[in-house]
Amino acid sequence: MTQTIKTLSQRETQLLSTLSSEGKNIFSFEDAFKLLKLSRGHAWKFIHTLVDKGWLRQIEKGKYLIVPLEGIAAGTWSEEAFVIAANLVAPYAVSYWSALNYYGYTEQIPRTIFVSTTKRKFKAETEILGIPFKFITLKSHKFFGTTTIWFGNKKVIITDKEKTIVDSLDHPEYCGGIVEAAKGLANAIEDAIDLDKLTSYATRMKNRAIFKRLGYVSEVLDLPVKHYLNRWQKMVSLGYVLLDPLSAKTGTHNSRWHIQANVSKANLTGWRTH
Structure with missing residues (x-):
């Protein structure tokens, strides 16, 4: 720059x-x-x-x-980007892929800063200082689970760890797809996130697709959540949802989790060998 x-x-x-x-x-x-x-x-x-x-x-x-x-000298604006986001809309929370990366749950650094809000912006996307910002407007019942981080004396609101995972399963398309969401879930569980809080958050979202993706991904990755699988399975509704909204409507149907598995198990687990 x-x-x-x-x-x-x-x-x-x-x-x-x-x-x-x-x-x-x-x-x-x-x-x-x-x-x-x-x-x-x-x-x-x-x-x-x-x-x-x-x-x-x-x-x-x-x-x-x-x-x-x-x-400018370093060509990096990562902290400034979060601070800019804090001044663009209210209420707000840095979220989705940006939050996943902040917590270290994905090594992928998204070029776009994702910001959730209950206020509808005139533009869903804008670019400031060469940094793209994407605003995701949420219904009020989905806007919760935030925490405060600081860059020096600059305050930024970000979704907490559990809400970040729930959001990623609610809308995998805002975190790079289901593979990134799965990676985030696995790393978050290794980080000992609160699974009771995660379950409560998922319930509050009023979207059964979250439990469908949560259960299916957990079983495919063989995550240490066996005590929660029955609870999550009881929250599954009858309709089928795509595992990954970014991928084509193909793949087998999993009747346990009512998932159309349009991403193969090999692709879902491949990041572990890289």
Whole structure:
């Protein structure tokens, strides 16, 4: 990433230093307006001069990011991407594939930042600083199970470990497919996630497909969850669902879990040998 930075005036330096000291590396026009004590028109010109100079990036209308020079030098924006996500919509939670990677449950680093919310964005996808953001709008009963993480003094809301796994089984298409979801489940169980909480979360989601994928994948991978399989099997409804929504509607039908296994067992377990 190439960035040309031009010299700051004393007043520009003061504004950026004050915002940074208050932890407002992402700030609104109103934040700057209160500090500048200028007319709204002059304050707008002041801010956009900093954009032109390369010290600020506009991430949305009326929202700006103070450019992290160390991030530009390294070409990495991973922490900034989560912090940007925290300022794009409310309520929100970093989720799905992004959360799977954050917890170390997949080694795949998704280029897109996945953000769940109950608010419908005008655009389901947007790109900021070259980073794609995808917003998944959830019904209110599916928006729960979050925790707080910190990057320095910057707060970010993310789905907790159990909700991340449940979300991945609810919508494997938002975590790279069922193989990534299966990998995430196996690694999460090795990490000793709370299976009672996971079961409770899956019930709250009101989507029986979660239990179908959960049970089927657990048996194929021979995961140490035998005490839960009967409980999960009782939650299975009669209709068949695709194991992987991203794959074609082919494959055998598993009557125990009411799954159409459109991903082979070899593919579902192949990551273990790589």
